[in-house]
Amino acid sequence: MKKKAQKMGFLGGGQLARMMAARCHQMGLNCQSYVAAETDPAAQVADFVKSDDASLKSFCRSLTHLTFESEFANPSDLKALSKIPDLEVFPRADLMLQLQDRLSQKELIHTARLPTSPFLAVKDMDDLQVAIADLGLPLVLKQRRDGYDGYGTILLKSKSAIQKQITRIENFKPGWIAEAWVPFQRELAIGVARNKNNQMSVLPLVQTYQKDSRCLWVKGPVDHPGLARLVRKIKSFMTSTDYVGLLTFELFEIGDRLLVNELAPRVHNSGHYTMEALHIDQFELHLAAGLNRDLPKKIQPVSEFAMYNILGGTAKTPKLATSADSRLHWYGKHEIRPGRKMGHITALASNSDKALLAAKKHRSRIKV
Numbered sequence: 261m262k263k264k265a266q267k268m269g270f271l272g273g274g275q276l277a278r279m280m281a282a283r284c285h286q287m288g289l290n291c292q293s294y295v296a297a298e299t300d301p302a303a304q305v306a307d308f309v310k311s312d313d314a315s316l317k318s319f320c321r322s323l324t325h326l327t328f329e330s331e332f333a334n335p336s337d338l339k340a341l342s343k344i345p346d347l348e349v350f351p352r353a354d355l356m357l358q359l360q361d362r363l364s365q366k367e368l369i370h371t372a373r374l375p376t377s378p379f380l381a382v383k384d385m386d387d388l389q390v391a392i393a394d395l396g397l398p399l400v401l402k403q404r405r406d407g408y409d410g411y412g413t414i415l416l417k418s419k420s421a422i423q424k425q426i427t428r429i430e431n432f433k434p435g436w437i438a439e440a441w442v443p444f445q446r447e448l449a450i451g452v453a454r455n456k457n458n459q460m461s462v463l464p465l466v467q468t469y470q471k472d473s474r475c476l477w478v479k480g481p482v483d484h485p486g487l488a489r490l491v492r493k494i495k496s497f498m499t500s501t502d503y504v505g506l507l508t509f510e511l512f513e514i515g516d517r518l519l520v521n522e523l524a525p526r527v528h529n530s531g532h533y534t535m536e537a538l539h540i541d542q543f544e545l546h547l548a549a550g551l552n553r554d555l556p557k558k559i560q561p562v563s564e565f566a567m568y569n570i571l572g573g574t575a576k577t578p579k580l581a582t583s584a585d586s587r588l589h590w591y592g593k594h595e596i597r598p599g600r601k602m603g604h605i606t607a608l609a610s611n612s613d614k615a616l617l618a619a620k621k622h623r624s625r626i627k628v
Contacts, residue, residue, distance in 0.1 A: 266325065266551065269294065271294050275302075277293045278301040278306075278591060279535075283541070283544050283547060287544065294309055316341070325347070326349045327526075327547075328356065329526065331526060332406055332408075338354075339357070341353040351503055352503075362405070372493070372497040378439070380395065382435060388429065398441040399441060402436060403434065405434045451463040451509070453542075453549045460555065461549075462559065464561055466478050466479065467482050475530065476569055477619065478566065479564075479565065479613070504552075507524070510524065535587075535589065537565035539559075540559065563608040566615035566616035567606050568622075578603075588626075
């Protein structure tokens with residue numbers, strides 16, 4: 261029987277699928293996205309199937325590989341994916357089920373002895389009172405499912421603040437996870453890619469800055485005395501879970517310690533700088549890992565770098581003057597919401613502060 265030609269599928273049609281699809285073209289790889297609408301960012305640059313027109317099983321028939329734009333895939337879809345023969349799904353569907361639930365994700369982190377903040381499961385107000393007694397205030401309360409960019413997160417600073425949230429807490433039936441507040445100095449992030457042969461590539465450590473719980477900018481590379489030890493633990497975790505693809509670790513810096521805040525089992529906003537700052541970007545690493553191709557042992561940036569998100573504004577594609585140090589990436593989204601990621605600017609310089617200044621300068625020239 262003739263072997264089926266490799267074809268990559270993306271579950272989702274947003275900007276991450278768009279950028280992975282663009283990388284597929286450069287790698288000479290056929291691809292297709294499973295999208296909600298023909299105006300989705302990924303549908304504008306590659307073949308697509310609308311979810312209203314075909315079942316997920318039907319979409320997967322022509323594929324050899326499938327990966328995710330988001331960890332928030334429908335749980336029933338994830339269960340169905342694990343039963344489709346001759347389809348390489350990465351990361352594994354059963355692992356995605358664990359990682360999309362913040363409680364089971366945190367339990368995985370804890371079991372692997374990755375450093376993280378104390379936590380407790382919360383399903384009702386009685387559980388919340390136990391969490392407050394055990395973890396103290398302030399307390400961070402997160403939805404177990406479907407939370408991102410600050411959505412689904414509540415910071416409880418006092419007992420009086422709890423009264424305002426009772427209805428919301430009790431009405432969200434999947435439940436919550438309570439985490440001790442971490443007085444961090446900086447928020448950092450690092451991505452690691454792994455293939456089936458247990459080859460791994462580690463991206464540079466970066467600083468991320470959040471505004472209104474959404475990432476505004478990234479800069480790096482960052483040095484930290486605790487990085488080498490954490491990377492050893494991360495590699496052990498990825499081997500023990502047999503994770504394939506790129507896994508992003510969102511971190512808190514507390515002095516000489518690094519704590520794992522959350523995991524993102526996919527390419528990530530904090531890694532967009534790789535499109536200009538590295539010889540191989542996060543999208544190619546993720547795809548190469550899923551295809552079980554060789555991964556580079558060591559990755560060095562060509563320069564220090566920064567990335568600045570364009571949040572909200574207009575659906576009209578802006579213009580950025582040609583620049584040797586900065587580049588605009590526009591996602592082609594048609595729906596505008598306050599704080600929505602519409603595009604980003606990358607910049608290179610002799611140090612990351614200069615790169616961030618250049619990215620900010622170019623962002624200020626874009627009228628959105």
